[in-house]
Amino acid sequence: METKKLLSDGKRIASQYTTWVTFVGLLLLLSILTKGNALKWNSIRNLLIAESVRSFAALGVGMIIITKGIDLSIGYVVCLTASVAASFAQNPDYSSAIYAGQSFPLFVPIVAAVAAGGLFGLFNGYLIAYGKLPPFIATLGSMSIAKGLQLIYTKAAVVGSLNQNFKNISQGSVGPVPNLIIYVIIAAFIVWVFLRHTRQGTHFYAIGGNSQAARVSGINVERDLMMVYFYAGLLYGIAGTLLASRLGLANSLTANGMELDAIAAVTVGGVSQSGGVGTVSGMMIGVFTMGLINYGMSFLGVDSYYQQLVKGFIIIVAVYFDMKKYARRN
Amino acid sequence: MSATYALEMESITKVFPGVRALDDVTLRVKPGTVHALMGENGAGKSTLMKCLFGIYKEDGGTIKLNGEVCHFKDSHDALKRGVSMIHQELSNVPERSVAQNLYLGREPLKSFGIIDHKKMNEDTANLLKRLEIDIKPERRIGSLSISMQQTCEIAKAVSYNSKVVVMDEPTSSLTDNEVAHLFKIIRQLCEQNVAIVYISHKMEEIFAIADEVSVMRDGKMIGTYLTEELTNDKLISLMVGRDANLRFPAVSSAIGDVLLKVENLCSPNPRSFQDVSFELRRGEILGIGGLVGAQRTELMEAIFGVRTTSAGKISLKGEEISSMSPRKAIEHGMGMITEDRRGSGIFPLMNISSNTSIASLREYLSKLGLLKHKELKQASVRYNEALRTKTPTMETLIQNLSGGNQQKVIISRWLMTLPDILIMDEPTRGIDVGAKFEIYQIMSQLAQQGKAIIMVSSEMPELIGMSHRVMVLCSGRCTGILDKSECSQENIMRLATKFM
Numbered sequence: 001m002e003t004k005k006l007l008s009d010g011k012r013i014a015s016q017y018t019t020w021v022t023f024v025g026l027l028l029l030l031s032i033l034t035k036g037n038a039l040k041w042n043s044i045r046n047l048l049i050a051e052s053v054r055s056f057a058a059l060g061v062g063m064i065i066i067t068k069g070i071d072l073s074i075g076y077v078v079c080l081t082a083s084v085a086a087s088f089a090q091n092p093d094y095s096s097a098i099y100a101g102q103s104f105p106l107f108v109p110i111v112a113a114v115a116a117g118g119l120f121g122l123f124n125g126y127l128i129a130y131g132k133l134p135p136f137i138a139t140l141g142s143m144s145i146a147k148g149l150q151l152i153y154t155k156a157a158v159v160g161s162l163n164q165n166f167k168n169i170s171q172g173s174v175g176p177v178p179n180l181i182i183y184v185i186i187a188a189f190i191v192w193v194f195l196r197h198t199r200q201g202t203h204f205y206a207i208g209g210n211s212q213a214a215r216v217s218g219i220n221v222e223r224d225l226m227m228v229y230f231y232a233g234l235l236y237g238i239a240g241t242l243l244a245s246r247l248g249l250a251n252s253l254t255a256n257g258m259e260l261d262a263i264a265a266v267t268v269g270g271v272s273q274s275g276g277v278g279t280v281s282g283m284m285i286g287v288f289t290m291g292l293i294n295y296g297m298s299f300l301g302v303d304s305y306y307q308q309l310v311k312g313f314i315i316i317v318a319v320y321f322d323m324k325k326y327a328r329r330n
Numbered sequence: 331m332s333a334t335y336a337l338e339m340e341s342i343t344k345v346f347p348g349v350r351a352l353d354d355v356t357l358r359v360k361p362g363t364v365h366a367l368m369g370e371n372g373a374g375k376s377t378l379m380k381c382l383f384g385i386y387k388e389d390g391g392t393i394k395l396n397g398e399v400c401h402f403k404d405s406h407d408a409l410k411r412g413v414s415m416i417h418q419e420l421s422n423v424p425e426r427s428v429a430q431n432l433y434l435g436r437e438p439l440k441s442f443g444i445i446d447h448k449k450m451n452e453d454t455a456n457l458l459k460r461l462e463i464d465i466k467p468e469r470r471i472g473s474l475s476i477s478m479q480q481t482c483e484i485a486k487a488v489s490y491n492s493k494v495v496v497m498d499e500p501t502s503s504l505t506d507n508e509v510a511h512l513f514k515i516i517r518q519l520c521e522q523n524v525a526i527v528y529i530s531h532k533m534e535e536i537f538a539i540a541d542e543v544s545v546m547r548d549g550k551m552i553g554t555y556l557t558e559e560l561t562n563d564k565l566i567s568l569m570v571g572r573d574a575n576l577r578f579p580a581v582s583s584a585i586g587d588v589l590l591k592v593e594n595l596c597s598p599n600p601r602s603f604q605d606v607s608f609e610l611r612r613g614e615i616l617g618i619g620g621l622v623g624a625q626r627t628e629l630m631e632a633i634f635g636v637r638t639t640s641a642g643k644i645s646l647k648g649e650e651i652s653s654m655s656p657r658k659a660i661e662h663g664m665g666m667i668t669e670d671r672r673g674s675g676i677f678p679l680m681n682i683s684s685n686t687s688i689a690s691l692r693e694y695l696s697k698l699g700l701l702k703h704k705e706l707k708q709a710s711v712r713y714n715e716a717l718r719t720k721t722p723t724m725e726t727l728i729q730n731l732s733g734g735n736q737q738k739v740i741i742s743r744w745l746m747t748l749p750d751i752l753i754m755d756e757p758t759r760g761i762d763v764g765a766k767f768e769i770y771q772i773m774s775q776l777a778q779q780g781k782a783i784i785m786v787s788s789e790m791p792e793l794i795g796m797s798h799r800v801m802v803l804c805s806g807r808c809t810g811i812l813d814k815s816e817c818s819q820e821n822i823m824r825l826a827t828k829f830m
Contacts, residue, residue, distance in 0.1 A: 193700070197700040197701050197703070198699060198700060198701065199691045199692065199695065199699075199701065202684070202688070202691060203691075205680065205684075206677055206680070206688055209677035209679050209680055210673075210674070210676065210677050210678065212670075212673055212674035213668075213674045213675055213677055214688075215636065215656060215674075216634070216636060216656055216666060216674050216675075217656070217660075217688050217689040217743070218656045218657040218660040218661075219656075219657075219688075220657060272679075274679075276677065276679045276680065277679055326679070
């Protein structure tokens with residue numbers, strides 16, 4: 001018995017480090033390959049900016065996967081929330097604006113986008129928690145609904161010509177530190193406090209680990225499950241807002257494929273598909289590991305088509321090891 | 331075929347970093363006999379069997395089958411060579427027929443690779459008939475009772491012409507009648523010269539069926555004995571390494587006022603419990619007896635609010651509770667240790683500390699609504715120490731503990747909610763003798779502290795030894811409540827089979 005414990009504890013510690021080891025290893029590899037050129041502050045800064053929006057999606061889906069769920073609707077929900085945000089931030093004199101001739105205070109696009117994300121989260125959460133739909137199917141359906149709504153809302157046009165105040169949300173910086181990075185740090189901190197230090201956060205782990213035992217322990221499984229999708233939806237709303245602000249526009253291709261990026265990132269970051277396992281630090285490292293891979297390949301001149309290929313393999317390999325690690329339980 | 335032993339495991343040693351899980355263990359099983367393998371959880375029984383089936387590679391020693399040295403790659407390899415294992419948990423495909431399950435992976439074929447269903451069903455029918463098992467081969471296996479499914483697994487082992495069959499706690503979900511049938515099949519197998527390795531914690535069974543008993547303790551083989559040489563107490567003392575003269579602690583506590591009152595409780599499912607009424611008083615241990623299928627667990631789950639009810643009242647301390655839920659139950663001072671520890675008890679990937687505190691988080695919140703981690707951990711340590719849970723650290727994952735220690739963690743979880751009423755559904759299932767006795771002591775202490783306990787148990791001695799009163803269910807009805815003085819095996823059985 002004693003050894004089993006030692007072994008499994010050892011493995012657990014080792015696997016906690018794998019995420020870090022992979023990240024640092026990649027950093028070293030990249031700096032060797034590019035003779036340090038890839039790791040200038042400017043490049044790092046760009047990398048952080050590029051990954052910041054994805055971090056919000058990753059934090060959201062990370063929490064969902066901890067409860068043993070999944071969310072395929074991320075990409076289109078973020079696309080929809082970006083479009084909603086953009087539509088309330090267009091210059092009033094822009095003739096093709098959705099609300100042409102009207103200008104809104106800065107909080108409107110933010111609140112509207114976050115509300116849209118939250119509503120989608122509640123919708124997903126309700127279907128999954130109370131309707132007992134498998135998360136895969138529920139979010140597959142809502143993915144298509146989000147896409148449809150986005151096209152209807154924008155009439156498939158680009159929502160552009162955004163006002164400078166709105167663009168400054170993402171494009172501004174405090175001294176040398178870009179706003180986006182500050183937002184990510186704040187969001188990660190809040191999610192960390194939530195998962196680690198609140199009752200509901202702890203319940204998420206319990207539900208993902210054994211939902212039957214969670215129910216018997218007095219946890220309101222349905223409500224908590226619905227809430228995790230709701231919280232994720234809020235994060236997607238923020239992601240949409242920041243993305244529209246950073247790009248200065250939104251269209252039907254915005255955030256395309258972000259679900260894959262986010263799920264891959266948290267999986268690489270050690271959030272287990274078998275539920276009940278995952279940390280915020282892991283999720284964040286996962287995001288930046290994936291970012292580093294993308295960025296490294298671009299820097300080394302790898303064709304972007306191949307990048308897609310590599311990303312696919314990475315997610316499969318990460319889940320493969322994840323399953324090996326936790327599936328032995330039975 | 332003339333070998334003296336069907337199976338010989340000679341001087342098997344298995345070392346994990348830091349511990350010798352098996353130290354020079356020798357097990358010799360004669361053909362045509364039932365050889366019981368006993369020992370507390372963690373004694374090395376399952377490690378030994380894992381070495382036999384190739385799941386672990388032994389570090390020293392040899393395995394011989396009919397006198398020939400052999401080593402199996404995996405359990406399928408073993409099966410093909412005539413060594414099979416009946417697991418505690420079922421491993422069949424519930425949606426397929428009995429015959430399809432028996433011939434899974436080696437279906438008889440016609441030309442072009444088409445499965446010969448007719449032959450498969452006929453062969454199965456013959457086999458089942460030979461074993462006196464009354465099941466149609468076409469039956470969907472999932473529609474059979476657990477015991478019948480288990481019998482099918484034995485039939486499967488027979489169909490492979492197994493010479494050695496290992497049975498790991500085969501009776502843990504069987505009723506007495508079903509156990510009797512299982513024993514009949516085991517004796518038939520013995521007549522056909524099959525060797526049975528029988529792993530069980532139940533003394534009564536060992537004395538009823540085994541020819542020889544091998545006892546393991548702390549990774550060592552203590553010895554092999556003829557069953558006739560042993561007594562219950564001798565066997566226990568061999569297993570735990572000390573004299574166990576008392577199996578049940580004295581339960582003498584003052585019975586107080588009514589804590590729980592259940593009146594005419596009915597399940598919406600007409601085949602489940604109907605019209606059940608009883609009272610539970612402070613300081614009392616109420617045993618719930620009955621056969622498997624008597625709906626005892628369903629009744630307990632309904633009282634705790636995991637299941638819905640269609641009629642009847644549940645009152646806690648005089649207050650009627652409408653639409654019970656686990657959360658309400660906990661708020662009103664109830665706790666429930668479920669029957670299925672893995673399915674609805676433990677959070678396998680959480681550590682001991684979190685597993686203990688999960689139901690009490692509400693009481694450990696700061697003014698900001700954040701968890702007081704330090705106090706949570708201290709409380710977890712306190713409860714687990716009081717119950718003497720054996721664990722290296724509080725950060726150890728619960729899945730790495732033995733069954734008995736997992737059970738103690740779950741009891742700690744509920745004690746931490748400061749309950750007045752504890753429902754314990756099969757509290758000692760799959761737990762070794764030493765830990766069992768400790769759990770009995772805990773129960774007795776809790777009763778003395780004025781808590782009330784409902785204990786569902788399928789083990790007669792436990793039911794009779796621990797309970798102040800025993801309520802017996804049969805087919806979902808309460809067929810009687812026996813006082814301590816009336817509690818006998820015969821009386822309980824009579825009530826448990828009233829509608830059979």
